[in-house]
Amino acid sequence: MAFDWRDYPSQQLYDELVDEQGRPRPCGHTLANFLAGLSEQELATARSSAEYAIKEMGITFTVYGEGSSIDRAWPIDIIPRIICHSEWKGIEAGLKQRVEALNLFIDDLYHKQQIIKDGVFPADLLKKSVNFRPQCVGIKPPHGIWAHICGSDLVRDGQGTMFVLEDNLRVPSGVSYMLENRSVMKRVFPELFEQVSVLPVNDYPSQLFDMLCAMTPRPQDTPEVVVLTPGVYNSAYFEHCYLAQEMGCELVEGRDLMVDDNDIVYMKTVFGRRRVDVIYRRIDDLFLDPEAFNPESQLGVPGLMRAWRSGNVALVNAPGAGVADDKVVYAYVPDIIRYYLGEDAKIPNVETYRCYEPDAFNYVTENIDKLVVKPANESGGYGLLIGPRSTKKQQQECIERIKADPRNFIAQPTLSLSTVPTLDGNSIEGRHVDLRPFILSSGHQTHVTTGGLTRVALVKGSLVVNSSQGGGSKDTWIVEEEGR
Amino acid sequence: MLSRVAETLYWTARYVERAENVARLVNVNNLLLMDLPRGVSPGWEPLVDIIGHRELYEELHEEFPEKHVIKFLTVDGRNPSSILNSLLYARDNTRTVREVMPRQVWEAVNSLYHYVKENPHECLSKRGRFVFLKHVVESVHMIFGALDATINHDQGYTFIRFGSLLERADMTSRIIDVRSATLIDSPDGAPFENIQWISVLRSLSAYQMYRQQMGVRVKAEDVLQFMLKSETFPRSVTFCLKQLKRLNQDLPNNTQMVERIEHSIDELANQEVTQLKGSALHDYIDELQIDLADIHQQLAEQYFLH
Incomplete structure (x- = not known):
């Protein structure tokens, strides 16, 4: 075995594939064993074949303010994220x-x-x-x-x-990447799709x-x-x-x-x-x-x-x-x-403090170093303050902004987001993820995507998953419970 | 087919075709100059006239040495018709119609642009130039080949063909215009006239086909006849116009367009080109170019976004 899950540094966080003792969770046995059986060389090959597929398929996203080079290759981590169908x-x-x-x-x-x-x-x-x-x-x-x-x-x-x-609810984006991630993964680990029954997207x-x-x-x-x-x-x-x-x-x-x-x-x-x-x-x-x-x-x-x-x-x-x-x-x-x-x-919902309510406002200003403060109407992670990762000066500036327009801010406790095994160089380490499913409503029918787009903060310990700010993505697998 | 998309496809084809034409032009001149003694040779100056940017060039340089002209024609970002810029525009255009363009074509345009952008030194060095220009010409053939083989032959493709044919006819007329002027006005060059006309043919990839169709001797009159009137050579003006007319029959609301093109074909058919010399030839080519510009204008008014 090339990799032992008992060595996986899960940092006392909730990891979605393995528990604290490094034992795979109910739907994750096959994937965990498969990954453990791969040599470093095989992992590197898998990653470069994913990169090649992305370049060849022309999967790109655009970042503002990069001068003339407006396209960037879409970053995909090759280890899928698994969620049990029952959940x-x-x-x-x-x-x-x-x-x-x-x-x-x-x-x-x-x-x-x-x-x-x-x-x-x-x-x-x-x-x-x-x-x-x-x-x-x-x-x-x-x-x-x-x-x-x-x-x-x-x-x-x-x-x-x-x-x-x-x-x-305005113009949510990301669904094409959910679909493309799956086509890339089919090229990278075709044999895994034989072993695990992954619901199609x-x-x-x-x-x-x-x-x-x-x-x-x-x-x-x-x-x-x-x-x-x-x-x-x-x-x-x-x-x-x-x-x-x-x-x-x-x-x-x-x-x-x-x-x-x-x-x-x-x-x-x-x-x-x-x-x-x-x-x-x-x-x-x-x-x-x-x-x-x-x-x-x-x-x-x-x-x-x-x-x-x-x-x-x-x-x-x-x-x-x-x-x-x-x-x-x-x-x-x-x-x-x-x-x-x-x-x-x-x-x-995540517990949320509405800054325009006086009690909440006081709580937020006193505990700003423990909270995440978000403006009401920005997207893409712009204008966000993560209390525990910010300087006193940034916190003070943030409080001033809230004072000026309390209606425009909410604060939430800093969650210790779950992690998913992610390739970093040659090693497998936990990285924080979120998930964006898409819901289609026609009045007669409502459809939810099978899974959605998993975004992952590629930098160790980081909570910022936005692709415009250095985040990556993963294929999301909704799988049937394994009989173990 | 959206008007905007039709227009974008048309211009993409023109730019890609232009990149190839300029590459061939530079390559052939390069080879020709090796055959001509110093002093007799018209040098590189005529090429600046062929692409129609003398004014711009003179703002940048006073003289016409090989180094400056080649850079200007190929990898200079300041010349809107340089190979680099033609490919840049083609790439930007392709990107905005990525949903109708076969993926392979987008990739080919993209990678050719990057090749030209990243290898200017190859083109500027005497040794690397041939390979560089050959790569441009071959990649363009690949792009048009891939288009022909993989895109739906619907209106979108018709507009691509349109752009490519008009650009070809335009370039052929420019080459004849400038080359005949520089040749006819230099009596000292007479002994070398033959190889210069051969190079004109070569710059249009026409030499071999000329030989097959017109016989062994290369004579000015015959070259004119062939370049303007051949019904079978794909870069002759007549051939391009006839193709345009045929393509137009697939488009909606085409009566005026078809009549306009037929008119140009008839004009050309009735013109005795072998007798044209000096300023008479120049005036005639002028008329022909106005005709081509007019066809473009009418196409734009009929089908493009405005």
Whole structure:
């Protein structure tokens, strides 16, 4: 044996593959033994074949501010992350519950605002929400769905419990990497797929396409579905191309579309205009339509909101869905689930301090060195303070920022995130991970991806998993319990 | 097919084709100059005129030594028609239509760009130049070959073919224009006229085919006839125009376009080119280039984004 799991430094953290004594957990025997049997040479070969596959398949992501070199190879760690199917079923049910409640919540906010009238959600919070769009009030999108595609971030704490860390309801990205990670892994360890029964993930593009088609305003005809991208310089451009290719639909930019006086959307083709029914938009709300939002936007389509309001085109996700994609709203999700569904949340939230509440504010300023502070509306890990890893000066600056705008901040205890064995040079060591599954809602059906995108902090001890800040990713395997 | 995508494919093909044409041009001139005695040779200056950037060149350099001209044509980031920039534009374009481009083609364009960018010293050294330019020409053949073999032959491919054919016709007319001017005006060069016309043919990869079609002797009139009017040689202007016309028949709303191209073909057919000399030839080529620009213009108005 080349590697002994008893030597695996798990640092008193919860490791998802092996327990404290280095014994594989229930679903991990085959993988753990397989890895233990690989020589250093075999591991190195596997890694270089993964790197070759990534380069050859052109799997890239884009980092802002790197000058002319805008593409970077997508970093994949070759050791998969395993989750038991039995546990996954519970998570899947919890995610469906969550997204169902969030859609009801968003729809309520743009209509009667009953949840505010009933005193469950404070009116004040809505007033100060930067993602509430007054332009959307009263609009009825097909089947009452606003957040058709949701990417929720899950983490496991030191005891092994899964929590929801945040919900991404605007334009969540990463699903293409989930799919590509699997194709890379099939090339790297084909023999493992024979030994372990891994549930497939490649249904996603067809489910996405079906969901998009179900939103069409003209159900009698074959719908024309397009993917709207901000263009080649967007960090997720690879994904936009990938999904358009997989679904066999056009990838359009704002300048390819136009809205006529009858509020119908067309794309400009070599045959002339062609009507568009469903737009999977990967442009933020504020850039979507210069007539309705930012008049400076070059990315959007003038008149798109008119067309949507008239029900002539479906926008996915609906504008304004981001109102629930706010870390302060997040703190209310358990209440929101109880209010609309009369159920308790199946997946717990991480304990969250809302800085605009005086008690919480005091607690946060006094314990800032133990907490993670997050601005309400940033993504990609920007503007985050990790208390235990920050200097006094940074903490003080953070407190000033909170004082200036308490509504915009929440704080959470620093979780000791679970680890997964990860290749570092020639050795296998634990690294922290999170998980982003994607949930598709069409009103009739809800689909959750089988697993999702596992992001891993490649630097030892680091908790930052964002690819824009040095994180990597892993293939996520949902597997049946092994009979041992 | 989105208008933007059609336009991008068209320009990608033009840029890739241009990179190949410039590579061949430099290579052939390089070989020609070894055959000509010093003083007789037109040197490198005509190449700057062929690609139409004399003004820009003169802003950068006063004279036309080999070193400066070759750099300008191949790896100079300041010349929009250098091989490096043509490939840069082609690559940027390919990237924005990655969803319709076969993966292999994207990879080939990408790696050729990197090759040119990372090996400028090869191109600038006398020894490395041949291999460098050969690699550019061969890679471009590979790119077009891969396109022909792996992309759907639908409108998208039609626009790629369009870009490639128009660029070829354009380059052929430029080479004839500049070369005939420098040859005709230098009576001292008469003994070497023959090898210079051979090099004109070579810069269009036309020498072998000329021999097959036009016989053994290389004469100015015959070269003109062949380059402008051959119905079978894929770089002659007539051949390119006829292909354009045929391709156009697959496109929607094509009546005007087809008529426009037919008009140019007829003009060329009725022109007695062997009799053209000196300024008359130059004026005629001018007209021909305006024709080609006009075809491009009409194509853009009919099908591209605006």
